[in-house]
Amino acid sequence: MKIYNTLTKTKEPFIPLITDRVGMYVCGITPYDSCHVGHARCYVAFDVIRRYLEYSGYVVTHIQNFTDIDDKIINRARERNVSPSKLSKQYEDEYFTCMDSLGIKRADEYPKVTKHIPEIIEFVQVLINKGHAYVLGGSVYFEVSSFPEYGKLSGRRVEDLLAGARVEVDEQKRHPADFALWKNAKPEEPSWDSPWGKGRPGWHIECSAMSQKYLGNTFDIHGGGQDLIFPHHENEIAQSEGYTGQQFAKYWIHNGFVTVHKEKMSKSLGNFFVLKEALSQYHPQIVRLFLLTTHYRSPMDFSPDKLDMTKASLERVYNLTDKLREMGCFGFDMEESIDRDNVMKHHPYPEAYKCVQVIQKTEERFKAAMDDDFNFPEALAVIHELITVTNKLISLLDAIDVSSVADNEATAIVAAGKQCLKYSACLLTQLAENVLGIRVQRERLGQGCNGQKTLTDGLMQLIIDLRQTARETKNFQMADIIRDRLKALGVTLEDTAEGTRWK
RNA sequence: GGCGAUGUAGCCAAGUGGUAAGGCAGAGGUCUGCAAAACCUUUAUCCCCAGUUCGAAUCUGGGCAUCGCCUCCA
Numbered sequence: 001m002k003i004y005n006t007l008t009k010t011k012e013p014f015i016p017l018i019t020d021r022v023g024m025y026v027c028g029i030t031p032y033d034s035c036h037v038g039h040a041r042c043y044v045a046f047d048v049i050r051r052y053l054e055y056s057g058y059v060v061t062h063i064q065n066f067t068d069i070d071d072k073i074i075n076r077a078r079e080r081n082v083s084p085s086k087l088s089k090q091y092e093d094e095y096f097t098c099m100d101s102l103g104i105k106r107a108d109e110y111p112k113v114t115k116h117i118p119e120i121i122e123f124v125q126v127l128i129n130k131g132h133a134y135v136l137g138g139s140v141y142f143e144v145s146s147f148p149e150y151g152k153l154s155g156r157r158v159e160d161l162l163a164g165a166r167v168e169v170d171e172q173k174r175h176p177a178d179f180a181l182w183k184n185a186k187p188e189e190p191s192w193d194s195p196w197g198k199g200r201p202g203w204h205i206e207c208s209a210m211s212q213k214y215l216g217n218t219f220d221i222h223g224g225g226q227d228l229i230f231p232h233h234e235n236e237i238a239q240s241e242g243y244t245g246q247q248f249a250k251y252w253i254h255n256g257f258v259t260v261h262k263e264k265m266s267k268s269l270g271n272f273f274v275l276k277e278a279l280s281q282y283h284p285q286i287v288r289l290f291l292l293t294t295h296y297r298s299p300m301d302f303s304p305d306k307l308d309m310t311k312a313s314l315e316r317v318y319n320l321t322d323k324l325r326e327m328g329c330f331g332f333d334m335e336e337s338i339d340r341d342n343v344m345k346h347h348p349y350p351e352a353y354k355c356v357q358v359i360q361k362t363e364e365r366f367k368a369a370m371d372d373d374f375n376f377p378e379a380l381a382v383i384h385e386l387i388t389v390t391n392k393l394i395s396l397l398d399a400i401d402v403s404s405v406a407d408n409e410a411t412a413i414v415a416a417g418k419q420c421l422k423y424s425a426c427l428l429t430q431l432a433e434n435v436l437g438i439r440v441q442r443e444r445l446g447q448g449c450n451g452q453k454t455l456t457d458g459l460m461q462l463i464i465d466l467r468q469t470a471r472e473t474k475n476f477q478m479a480d481i482i483r484d485r486l487k488a489l490g491v492t493l494e495d496t497a498e499g500t501r502w503k
Numbered sequence: 504g505g506c507g508a509u510g511u512a513g514c515c516a517a518g519u520g521g522u523a524a525g526g527c528a529g530a531g532g533u534c535u536g537c538a539a540a541a542c543c544u545u546u547a548u549c550c551c552c553a554g555u556u557c558g559a560a561u562c563u564g565g566g567c568a569u570c571g572c573c574u575c576c577a
Contacts, residue, residue, distance in 0.1 A: 042577035160505045225577030309527040377517050381525035
């Protein structure tokens with residue numbers, strides 16, 4: 001398995017610190033507002049990465065933080081006249097609602113800043129003791145010049161940062177690039193006691209302190225959006241490596257942005273799609289699949305018509321799994337599809353044997369794609385080819401009934417073919433569903449989360465209209481049958497002067 | 504100003520030295536009472552220019568275009 005490492009800007013063989021175990025820290029959200037589609041991309045991407053690592057035999061420890069105290073939360077809470085903790089809780093809940101619907105597996109821990117103040121204070125104190133930080137007016141700053149490797153992740157030099165002239169120039173700091181580890185409390189702000197007075201953690205310190213607590217000084221994978229490379233992750237490295245003197249994360253994985261009309265989706269540009277709204281219009285499975293159609297490091301442009309294309313391709317999956325389910329092909333283990341190769345070799349249709357060969361290579365090709373820096377689109381292509389060839393095999397097996405093969409031979413061949421179809425079903429379940437997280441059994445894709453209700457309403461209206469037609473043509477027998485059958489299903493019809501209603 | 508990314512068919516998107524995966528859309532055909540699904544056939548020489556090479560979308564140099572980070576941001 002190879003992973004593109006932002007730190008080295010190359011694809012590197014993945015070698016975990018401990019055989020068969022992977023520690024992965026993914027930067028979570030600051031819960032002060034609703035998630036947008038960009039968040040979904042990030043967490044879907046790392047969900048698939050996590051699933052693939054598990055599929056590959058690793059035991060993964062996945063940690064993802066909530067930065068639940070910060071300027072943005074304080075300000076927003078003040079605007080709404082609620083407590084910061086209540087505000088952050090609201091958006092944490094919303095986060096889980098959205099991500100659960102997308103089929104994202106829960107991380108092992110979701111540590112919060114406010115629950116780790118002692119660890120953070122200790123971390124800051126060590127940095128001061130080691131000469132990496134200094135106290136200034138109740139705040140504590142990291143001294144960038146004390147960490148010569150500063151800039152190694154983002155490829156920046158401190159001198160260049162100054163040339164940009166966009167670094168906030170704090171009159172007090174020793175150097176403009178120094179950043180806050182601990183912020184002196186302003187009046188009426190949430191604060192905690194510390195050796196430097198009342199205050200709260202700076203932005204980057206929580207990830208250093210909490211990743212260390214849950215994953216140790218050095219761990220395998222640290223991930224997040226590309227916009228976190230600088231300054232967030234750069235600063236994390238400075239803090240953590242300044243503290244431990246050891247390498248922080250071995251592999252840095254960063255996902256690309258979601259754009260709208262080619263521009264980054266962001267709060268400040270106001271061009272973002274709120275995730276929960278996107279999910280109410282498009283089924284979460286469509287959104288999830290869409291997010292996998294582009295390599296995780298490339299930018300991807302979001303637009304409704306692209307989701308429509310994705311929806312069509314997902315229907316294609318269901319069209320096949322409908323057939324496989326009707327044929328009783330699901331629910332078997334890989335091992336049960338034995339001997340298909342031998343029998344199919346003598347299939348009277350050589351085309352069928354070719355199908356089998358393609359099916360047999362699916363898993364290997366899927367792995368090759370995913371092993372190459374998690375190439376989601378390539379892996380999806382493999383799945384689509386599996387679907388095509390499985391459909392083809394079904395067609396060929398259908399045709400065998402009318403062939404001139406001897407009965408007993410035809411039976412054996414059809415049985416072998418069926419084994420192949422079971423194998424296809426296994427592959428779809430294991431690869432598409434378990435690894436990519438695309439559920440392969442048909443779901444109503446109609447109208448996002450509201451689809452079920454809308455469909456039911458529509459169907460009921462259709463039945464009522466048909467029954468009304470029967471009543472108008474005096475076909476009361478049919479009308480009564482409809483009413484009785486619905487009653488048996490727990491649906492009651494009421495004919496009123498205003499029309500028929502159901503409950 | 505510094506650093507970086509991208510430019511492949513109508514649309515989306517893989518491929519990073521040997522003559523272009525896959526999906527969506529389109530066209531023709533098979534099947535079908537009709538439709539749908541499925542199957543078959545079909546739709547590109549890879550932004551431009553120069554160079555390296557037997558051979559480049561794939562490497563080098565130069566353009567053009569778009570975008571990102573350097574300020575909160577997945």
